[in-house]
Amino acid sequence: MDKDYLWDRSGDADPEIKKLEDVLGRLRHNRAAPVFPEMPVRMRRPILTKLLETRWTSAAALALVVVAISVVGSLVRSKQPALGSAWKVTQIQGGPRLESRVIKASGGTARLGLGQTLETDSQSKASIDLDEIGTVEVEPGTRLRVLRLNLELTQLALERGTIHAAIWAPPGQFVVDTPSAVAVDLGCAYTLHVDESGAGLLRTTLGWVGFKLGNRESFIPAGAVCRTKPKLGPGTPYFEDASESFRAALVKLDFERGSVEERNAELNIVLAEARPKDALTLWHLLSREDESERGRVFDRLAKLLPAPPGVTREGILRGDSRMLDLWWGRLGLGDISLWRHWEGSWSAKRGAER
Amino acid sequence: MASVGDSVDVFAASLGREAVTNLSARDATGDSSLVSAAQAGDRLAFGQLYEQYARMVHGILMARVPPGQVDDLVQDVFLVALRRLSALRDISRFGAWLAAIARNRANDYHRQSMSAVEVTDDFSQAEAVSGVSDSAADSEAAVILAAIRSLPEAYREPLILRLVEGMTGPEIAARTGLKPGSVRVNLHRGIEQLREKLAQRL
Numbered sequence: 001m002d003k004d005y006l007w008d009r010s011g012d013a014d015p016e017i018k019k020l021e022d023v024l025g026r027l028r029h030n031r032a033a034p035v036f037p038e039m040p041v042r043m044r045r046p047i048l049t050k051l052l053e054t055r056w057t058s059a060a061a062l063a064l065v066v067v068a069i070s071v072v073g074s075l076v077r078s079k080q081p082a083l084g085s086a087w088k089v090t091q092i093q094g095g096p097r098l099e100s101r102v103i104k105a106s107g108g109t110a111r112l113g114l115g116q117t118l119e120t121d122s123q124s125k126a127s128i129d130l131d132e133i134g135t136v137e138v139e140p141g142t143r144l145r146v147l148r149l150n151l152e153l154t155q156l157a158l159e160r161g162t163i164h165a166a167i168w169a170p171p172g173q174f175v176v177d178t179p180s181a182v183a184v185d186l187g188c189a190y191t192l193h194v195d196e197s198g199a200g201l202l203r204t205t206l207g208w209v210g211f212k213l214g215n216r217e218s219f220i221p222a223g224a225v226c227r228t229k230p231k232l233g234p235g236t237p238y239f240e241d242a243s244e245s246f247r248a249a250l251v252k253l254d255f256e257r258g259s260v261e262e263r264n265a266e267l268n269i270v271l272a273e274a275r276p277k278d279a280l281t282l283w284h285l286l287s288r289e290d291e292s293e294r295g296r297v298f299d300r301l302a303k304l305l306p307a308p309p310g311v312t313r314e315g316i317l318r319g320d321s322r323m324l325d326l327w328w329g330r331l332g333l334g335d336i337s338l339w340r341h342w343e344g345s346w347s348a349k350r351g352a353e354r
Numbered sequence: 355m356a357s358v359g360d361s362v363d364v365f366a367a368s369l370g371r372e373a374v375t376n377l378s379a380r381d382a383t384g385d386s387s388l389v390s391a392a393q394a395g396d397r398l399a400f401g402q403l404y405e406q407y408a409r410m411v412h413g414i415l416m417a418r419v420p421p422g423q424v425d426d427l428v429q430d431v432f433l434v435a436l437r438r439l440s441a442l443r444d445i446s447r448f449g450a451w452l453a454a455i456a457r458n459r460a461n462d463y464h465r466q467s468m469s470a471v472e473v474t475d476d477f478s479q480a481e482a483v484s485g486v487s488d489s490a491a492d493s494e495a496a497v498i499l500a501a502i503r504s505l506p507e508a509y510r511e512p513l514i515l516r517l518v519e520g521m522t523g524p525e526i527a528a529r530t531g532l533k534p535g536s537v538r539v540n541l542h543r544g545i546e547q548l549r550e551k552l553a554q555r556l
Contacts, residue, residue, distance in 0.1 A: 007523040029412035168454030206461040332506025
């Protein structure tokens with residue numbers, strides 16, 4: 001095995017790294033554990049088991065309990081999801097509606113389960129506590145449905161409106177369908193808006209998010225946004241501080257069917273105004289533009305962010321996905337293998353469901 | 355489809371992934387026992403989890419918020435974890451779960467603070483950013499920290515966990531739940547970029 005001091009302190013200490021360790025080590029965490037409050041304890045045994053252990057439980061009492069559970073259960077089963085298979089929804093403002101029930105009380109709660117819909121009117125807001133997955137804040141004018149809810153995947157459908165998601169589940173476990181693309185959390189926080197036409201806008205505030213429709217995919221890191229249109233899917237992501245003309249040209253390239261001359265002119269603007277950080281945008285254009293235009297994008301991107309070893313102009317022009325992934329790695333915006341892993345398992349699941 | 359993940363795995367395998375995997379598995383087993391005990395209300399077990407994971411949480415926060423705020427936020431993160439621990443179903447993912455809470459708490463900090471300190475390339479602002487005292491050594495630490503914080507996000511966290519918190523690469527992977535190959539690649543790429551930044555400074 002090779003010695004690698006930076007990795008595991010094996011081999012001779014690299015003097016430069018040793019010095020960095022010495023200087024920065026003074027900032028290291030050194031506080032003792034505080035006194036923590038009483039721990040909330042997980043309920044380990046079902047209530048029925050506890051009842052059976054109690055002295056007063058007789059056969060008659062047990063029969064009563066079973067009958068009562070059956071009757072009540074049959075009444076509420078269709079409307080009220082069981083604990084553990086539903087999330088707590090809390091009213092923040094106005095009267096958010098969960099199916100036919102309006103949560104009127106200030107701070108009132110209800111449980112949102114599989115197949116159910118949460119809707120806010122123009123005056124109401126709500127939050128959804130997704131337990132260990134994260135939280136979602138639902139803005140006014142939103143309609144949100146639960147499509148899937150299990151240990152491996154939480155899938156919502158945002159039909160219209162705006163949600164803010166803060167997700168701490170592992171990447172790929174929180175997915176939001178919109179009418180024009182699927183948003184896949186790759187960690188950690190983003191805002192997703194869908195208008196009445198089904199067009200969307202995704203803004204990432206922390207970590208990064210994948211946006212996909214068919215074979216068209218976009219990766220949106222913190223500080224960047226991405227538009228999406230029905231039938232066309234996600235556009236090209238860009239940083240919000242890019243110039244206005246850069247952003248306008250990009251929208252035309254993504255969503256308008258201009259002539260060859262018009263597209264050339266828009267691409268000229270994007271290439272001319274791209275800053276080093278806009279390598280994000282140019283990287284996406286490499287797989288979207290026609291082969292004739294791809295060479296120009298390659299040349300500009302290579303100036304802003306040199307292609308890593310193993311990436312060639314010829315390979316990129318023919319759309320070599322491995323080379324594209326290698327170049328993405330140079331951007332330092334996220335580990336694309338997380339996405340490839342999710343994409344593989346997602347496609348397999350979809351295939352199995354068909 | 356081939357992906358960068360393939361090359362990362364090959365890279366990791368060629369540099370002793372076996373040893374890393376073994377370390378991760380051993381740690382995960384011990385941590386799972388502690389997490390189970392803590393879920394059952396054992397405060398001592400939660401205290402041990404704090405001892406094992408406080409450096410990770412501290413480093414994740416230091417990569418994102420002003421150092422003067424980090425200690426308080428570490429406490430916040432563990433309090434959130436304590437409150438939510440009973441709902442954690444996959445206890446083998448405790449580290450990744452806790453890391454995500456820490457990243458999310460850093461995000462909340464920036465949302466709540468109108469005067470959020472920007473991660474900056476300007477080393478002249480390093481002392482103001484750092485919040486540390488004014489001795490020469492502290493100033494040097496603040497300058498280097500500011501340089502790390504100006505690197506791409508993917509490099510900041512592993513470098514701080516390695517150089518500030520003193521964790522090894524295998525420890526970082528085992529604690530955060532990230533793939534060892536990714537951590538290793540990001541450490542090496544990050545240190546190269548840090549060298550360039552510091553060379554420009556000199």
